[in-house]
Amino acid sequence: MTGEFGPREGETAIDLPAGHDAGLYFIGRIRTPWTRREDCPKNGREASDVCFLDIDPRYAQGLRDVAGVSHLHVLYWMDKAPRNLVVQKPRHYGAARGVFALRSPARPNPIALSVVDLLGVEGNRLAVRGLDCLDGTPLLDIKPYFASTDSRPEATVGWHASSRRA
Amino acid sequence: MTGEFGPREGETAIDLPAGHDAGLYFIGRIRTPWTRREDCPKNGREASDVCFLDIDPRYAQGLRDVAGVSHLHVLYWMDKAPRNLVVQKPRHYGAARGVFALRSPARPNPIALSVVDLLGVEGNRLAVRGLDCLDGTPLLDIKPYFASTDSRPEATVGWHASSRRA
Numbered sequence: 001m002t003g004e005f006g007p008r009e010g011e012t013a014i015d016l017p018a019g020h021d022a023g024l025y026f027i028g029r030i031r032t033p034w035t036r037r038e039d040c041p042k043n044g045r046e047a048s049d050v051c052f053l054d055i056d057p058r059y060a061q062g063l064r065d066v067a068g069v070s071h072l073h074v075l076y077w078m079d080k081a082p083r084n085l086v087v088q089k090p091r092h093y094g095a096a097r098g099v100f101a102l103r104s105p106a107r108p109n110p111i112a113l114s115v116v117d118l119l120g121v122e123g124n125r126l127a128v129r130g131l132d133c134l135d136g137t138p139l140l141d142i143k144p145y146f147a148s149t150d151s152r153p154e155a156t157v158g159w160h161a162s163s164r165r166a
Numbered sequence: 167m168t169g170e171f172g173p174r175e176g177e178t179a180i181d182l183p184a185g186h187d188a189g190l191y192f193i194g195r196i197r198t199p200w201t202r203r204e205d206c207p208k209n210g211r212e213a214s215d216v217c218f219l220d221i222d223p224r225y226a227q228g229l230r231d232v233a234g235v236s237h238l239h240v241l242y243w244m245d246k247a248p249r250n251l252v253v254q255k256p257r258h259y260g261a262a263r264g265v266f267a268l269r270s271p272a273r274p275n276p277i278a279l280s281v282v283d284l285l286g287v288e289g290n291r292l293a294v295r296g297l298d299c300l301d302g303t304p305l306l307d308i309k310p311y312f313a314s315t316d317s318r319p320e321a322t323v324g325w326h327a328s329s330r331r332a
Binding site (some may be wrong): 071 | 186228277280281304324
């Protein structure tokens with residue numbers, strides 16, 4: 001909760017609950033070219049590098065039929081992010097905003113969500129394009145992306161439209 | 167792991183790890199009209215009913231600026247689903263498939279993901295359209311939906327295209 005992720009002026013930190021309400025299993029690890037936060041692409045759409053999802057053998061049978069899916073939702077765990085910053089001031093935007101209006105990795109449950117192109121499946125390993133996270137990031141889930149329910153080309157984010165960097 | 171969610175013929179159950187790797191906080195609850203699983207819509211796109219996201223007061227400051235967002239990703243916890251079924255046979259499709267090729271609530275980490283239309287914000291409560299879950303479902307996260315990174319109208323799911331119900 002300190003250092004590069006610590007509260008900045010205008011940010012709000014809260015007290016978190018004493019205990020957790022549910023538990024997660026890491027089902028594998030994400031392999032990316034980036035070992036330092038400052039080297040990661042700003043978001044997955046800007047990331048052209050191929051990354052890999054290495055699934056723990058325990059869950060490998062769950063990959064059956066994944067090879068025919070063009071795009072996946074990948075859920076992963078931002079294990080280095082603080083969880084108590086409900087109002088944040090991202091470096092690249094000036095204003096302080098609520099965490100639920102942001103895609104910051106720092107959130108009460110630091111579950112990151114990316115849409116990736118599936119490039120191939122080989123054994124327990126999926127090759128994908130579209131991730132921007134650190135090498136070794138814990139993997140939580142993989143879901144097929146259905147255009148009918150998941151695609152909303154008309155979506156808008158009010159604060160973002162009016163505060164883009166020039 | 168038994169009853170309505172138990173393994174059916176052709177399904178595969180695994181042994182789960184002895185302990186969890188990370189913990190979740192429930193940040194609120196989802197209010198829907200559905201109290202029995204059989205009453206829930208088949209998916210969010212078919213659900214026209216208004217539902218509510220009630221955020222715990224502890225996290226309420228995190229809602230700042232959410233009102234200007236048109237669509238949200240909602241992450242929630244399918245607390246009644248088994249976590250050990252890596253190969254499953256959904257009732258409405260004939261074949262057994264890997265869990266990572268399905269959107270089944272039963273998965274190693276039963277985190278459900280829906281895209282919703284944000285209809286309004288009043289205090290700690292968000293009115294949304296597009297959910298299909300049971301009343302009282304625990305809420306994990308809310309994220310703004312960015313068309314630039316999240317929308318993929320061209321996405322296809324191979325097994326689904328060839329196995330739709332007539």
